[in-house]
Amino acid sequence: MEIKIVKTVNPKQKTEEDSLIFGVEFTDHMFEMDYTEGVGWHDAVIKPYGPIELMPSAMVLHYAQEVFEGLKAYKTPNGETQLFRPQENFKRMNRSNERMCIPQIDEDFLLKALKALIKIDEDWIPTSTGTSLYLRPFIFATDPFVGVRVSQTYKLMIIMSPVGSYYKGGLAPCKIYVEDEYARTVRGGTGEAKCGGNYAGGLAAQEKVHAKGYEQILWLDGEKRQYIEEVGTSNVFFLIDGVFVTPSLEGTILSGITRKSVIELLKHWGETVVERRITIDEFYELYQQGKVQEAFATGTAAVISPIGTLGWQDKEMTFNHGDIGAYTQKIYDTLYGIQTGHIKDTLNWIVKL
Ligand SMILES: *Cc1c(COP(=O)(O)O)cnc(C)c1O
Numbered sequence: 001m002e003i004k005i006v007k008t009v010n011p012k013q014k015t016e017e018d019s020l021i022f023g024v025e026f027t028d029h030m031f032e033m034d035y036t037e038g039v040g041w042h043d044a045v046i047k048p049y050g051p052i053e054l055m056p057s058a059m060v061l062h063y064a065q066e067v068f069e070g071l072k073a074y075k076t077p078n079g080e081t082q083l084f085r086p087q088e089n090f091k092r093m094n095r096s097n098e099r100m101c102i103p104q105i106d107e108d109f110l111l112k113a114l115k116a117l118i119k120i121d122e123d124w125i126p127t128s129t130g131t132s133l134y135l136r137p138f139i140f141a142t143d144p145f146v147g148v149r150v151s152q153t154y155k156l157m158i159i160m161s162p163v164g165s166y167y168k169g170g171l172a173p174c175k176i177y178v179e180d181e182y183a184r185t186v187r188g189g190t191g192e193a194k195c196g197g198n199y200a201g202g203l204a205a206q207e208k209v210h211a212k213g214y215e216q217i218l219w220l221d222g223e224k225r226q227y228i229e230e231v232g233t234s235n236v237f238f239l240i241d242g243v244f245v246t247p248s249l250e251g252t253i254l255s256g257i258t259r260k261s262v263i264e265l266l267k268h269w270g271e272t273v274v275e276r277r278i279t280i281d282e283f284y285e286l287y288q289q290g291k292v293q294e295a296f297a298t299g300t301a302a303v304i305s306p307i308g309t310l311g312w313q314d315k316e317m318t319f320n321h322g323d324i325g326a327y328t329q330k331i332y333d334t335l336y337g338i339q340t341g342h343i344k345d346t347l348n349w350i351v352k353l
Pocket of ligand 1: 259
């Protein structure tokens with residue numbers, strides 16, 4: 001399929017790199033492609049970023065048939081543009097599509113489209129430490145019909161946002177609260193799919209923990225409210241007695257590409273990583289025995305977030321005296337170093353533009 005290109009005649013003013021805020025500003029162009037049952041995906045176009053037309057009856061607005069992805073483009077010290085494991089994102093998008101009854105996409109074609117879009121807005125990629133161009137592909141149902149069924153038409157878009165350093169002044173430990181009232185998902189639900197509905201259902205919990213003075217939620221499983229699952233928009237790891245532990249993927253947890261990369265990196269270093277179910281009760285017991293050495297969350301937005309404090313009911317757990325653990329720092333430095341081209345990509349994760 002050809003990609004039509006319509007360039008903007010009004011390039012926007014760019015914000016200074018040190019005042020970039022996550023997800024607020026978007027580049028000059030976007031990618032768009034439509035799907036019609038019986039025809040397939042068609043009309044791929046890169047055009048100026050701007051509003052889209054949608055019927056008020058568009059199905060996505062009523063029943064949330066939608067999926068999305070998130071990845072980043074980085075500038076290397078010698079001015080090249082590179083992506084971190086983008087094929088994994090499109091593979092995962094197709095898994096989400098399957099769960100949400102959205103037609104499959106051609107992963108190779110989309111990577112080509114993404115590269116073409118980045119190329120056009122390449123001068124939007126910020127270069128200072130901690131910055132990157134956040135890429136957001138998403139698909140939504142567009143049938144003008146207020147009834148519950150699978151849509152026959154869809155729109156796929158990619159928009160891009162220059163983002164600043166997630167942590168001003170380097171990595172900083174965060175405060176997380178263990179949610180034991182609200183549930184994110186259950187087995188058989190949509191927890192494994194990267195879809196907007198999962199987030200809508202989590203907002204009430206997010207508001208609650210913010211009011212308590214915490215930044216993020218640690219979700220427990222929806223059935224027993226016992227098994228540790230993941231943190232807000234990230235997966236979670238603990239260093240317990242010299243062994244890295246992360247909850248196993250049992251159908252309710254989003255399979256993070258950062259999670260997968262951290263596991264591969266740790267194994268490459270000769271560390272032991274165990275993917276298993278772990279209850280909050282067991283975790284608290286290990287904590288009381290002084291065995292929990294480090295805790296951190298993993299995701300594209302922040303790469304690695306050290307967890308300084310974990311609140312649970314009326315208890316508060318602190319790891320590594322509330323400071324960043326040595327391993328947490330080393331993992332961050334290595335992953336971020338590979339992503340930005342400061343460290344050699346020996347694991348073949350990088351795709352150049
Ligand atoms: C995107 C996401 C993650 C992290 O995935 P990465 O591929 O590492 O960015 C974790 N949990 C949820 C719920 C997510 O949506």
